[in-house]
Amino acid sequence: MPRYEYRCRTCGDTFELNRPMAESSAPAECPAGHDDTVKLLSTVAVGGTASAPAAAPRAGGGCCGGGCCG
Numbered sequence: 001m002p003r004y005e006y007r008c009r010t011c012g013d014t015f016e017l018n019r020p021m022a023e024s025s026a027p028a029e030c031p032a033g034h035d036d037t038v039k040l041l042s043t044v045a046v047g048g049t050a051s052a053p054a055a056a057p058r059a060g061g062g063c064c065g066g067g068c069c070g
Contacts, residue, residue, distance in 0.1 A: 001018045001019065001020060002018070002019070002020075002021055002024070003016050003017070003018050004016065004017050004018075004019060004024055004028075004039055004040075004042070005039070005040040005042055006028045006030070006037045006038065006039050006040060007037065007038055007040055008030035008032065008034050008036065008037050009034075009036040009037065009038060010030070010032075010034035010036050011030065011032050011034060013030050013031065013032060014040070015030060015031055024039070025039065
């Protein structure tokens with residue numbers, strides 16, 4: 001189940017909730033009981049891509065194709 005981060009506009013507290021994606025935009029109550037909250041934008045670190053093909057090795061080898069490496 002995804003985890004969403006929220007901030008309370010009344011007290012400034014930041015908190016997280018685990019809830020289904022279908023409920024991600026539903027109102028959330030802060031732990032102190034305030035109703036005026038906003039969902040924060042989360043960033044996710046992703047390494048690599050599935051759509052980019054691997055680079056083919058160049059003829060001659062080496063770090064730059066064999067032209068400058070001794």
